[in-house]
Amino acid sequence: MKTKITELFGIEHPIIQGGMHHVGFAELAAAVSNAGGLGTITGLTQGTPEKLANEIARCKEMTDKPFAVNLTFLPSLTPPDYPGLIKEIIDAGVPVVETAGRNPAEYLPALKEAGIKVIHKCTSVRHSIKAQSIGCDAVSVDGFECGGHPGEDDIPNFILLPRAAEELEIPFVASGGMADGRSLVAAMALGAEGMNMGTRFIATQDAPVHQNVKEAIVNATELDTRLIMRSLTNTERVLNNEAVERLMEKEKRLGDDLKFEDILDEVAGVYPKIMHEGTMEAGAWSCGMVAGLVNDIPTVQDLINNIMSQADEIIKSRLRNF
Numbered sequence: 277m278k279t280k281i282t283e284l285f286g287i288e289h290p291i292i293q294g295g296m297h298h299v300g301f302a303e304l305a306a307a308v309s310n311a312g313g314l315g316t317i318t319g320l321t322q323g324t325p326e327k328l329a330n331e332i333a334r335c336k337e338m339t340d341k342p343f344a345v346n347l348t349f350l351p352s353l354t355p356p357d358y359p360g361l362i363k364e365i366i367d368a369g370v371p372v373v374e375t376a377g378r379n380p381a382e383y384l385p386a387l388k389e390a391g392i393k394v395i396h397k398c399t400s401v402r403h404s405i406k407a408q409s410i411g412c413d414a415v416s417v418d419g420f421e422c423g424g425h426p427g428e429d430d431i432p433n434f435i436l437l438p439r440a441a442e443e444l445e446i447p448f449v450a451s452g453g454m455a456d457g458r459s460l461v462a463a464m465a466l467g468a469e470g471m472n473m474g475t476r477f478i479a480t481q482d483a484p485v486h487q488n489v490k491e492a493i494v495n496a497t498e499l500d501t502r503l504i505m506r507s508l509t510n511t512e513r514v515l516n517n518e519a520v521e522r523l524m525e526k527e528k529r530l531g532d533d534l535k536f537e538d539i540l541d542e543v544a545g546v547y548p549k550i551m552h553e554g555t556m557e558a559g560a561w562s563c564g565m566v567a568g569l570v571n572d573i574p575t576v577q578d579l580i581n582n583i584m585s586q587a588d589e590i591i592k593s594r595l596r597n598f
């Protein structure tokens with residue numbers, strides 16, 4: 277399938293794996309790229325520029341296809357060494373960077389000068405327009421359904437994608453709630469040039485996370501995610517568990533007085549325990565409503581092949597027959 281996104285990134289299928297904290301290592305990124313999509317290494321998870329350089333080198337050993345690095349710009353008291361991370365990305369010749377969080381304008385000139393394509397992930401039309409105006413090559417439009425940070429506007433993709441199509445000139449992919457060939461065809465009908473998936477890619481044999489995490493996604497339904505940290509204007513969609521219930525109890529009790537420090541036990545440093553040790557009650561972890569559509573743990577290659585053949589079947593048979 278050729279779209280503006282496959283052309284822009286030099287990939288075979290319009291399917292991107294979004295950056296995911298403690299999930300986006302070389303194994304997953306390479307598997308997605310080898311299957312014809314665009315895999316993504318999560319920059320901040322690696323910790324230091326040297327470790328990121330090492331992860332990029334490992335990924336290059338596993339694939340000769342294009343892959344991306346995600347740079348998430350979060351408010352932080354001790355900010356990560358973004359210039360150092362960007363230097364390693366440029367020196368290694370990584371062709372695509374997925375930015376997310378804060379406006380990436382400050383770092384864009386260095387990336388563009390190096391010929392890197394930048395896709396910015398955002399949760400609103402106004403932020404998408406801003407990304408276009410500062411020179412991003414594409415956007416990943418992340419609807420309210422998404423796992424992780426859906427922003428504070430609460431606009432689902434059935435509205436957000438056609439609104440983005442009305443306003444944008446640069447290509448965009450649909451992100452949030454995407455799982456299969458049906459998602460891809462629907463996203464394209466609404467104006468997207470492809471799709472970005474997070475949660476679906478975790479439940480694959482290639483995702484370098486504990487089996488318990490994959491099974492938790494398979495066992496979850498679309499009713500099992502919760503929104504936390506709303507009062508901190510840092511909303512996150514997570515899979516419900518004991519820690520999330522404890523956190524929500526504190527939110528209810530403290531109301532507007534809630535501070536980040538009050539929920540440190542439930543959110544700080546919990547990803548390694550969950551993703552690598554499989555201690556599922558250790559804290560809150562991002563997960564999309566799309567878990568309700570995830571019922572198996574295929575290889576990434578099979579997942580992507582199935583998505584493309586299902587999309588083909590829908591376009592050529594189902595839609596044509598109406």
Ligand SMILES: Cc1cc2nc3c(=O)[nH]c(=O)nc-3n(C[C@H](O)[C@H](O)[C@H](O)COP(=O)(O)O)c2cc1C
Nearest residue numbers: 294295296297376422423424452453474475562564
């Ligand atoms: C476990 C997990 C961790 C994530 N971590 C990040 C991250 O560090 N940076 C980022 O930009 N997005 C992150 N995301 C968001 C994904 O890249 C993607 O935008 C989102 O999962 C799409 O929604 P979906 O889960 O419905 O497919 C994360 C998502 C999940 C599920």
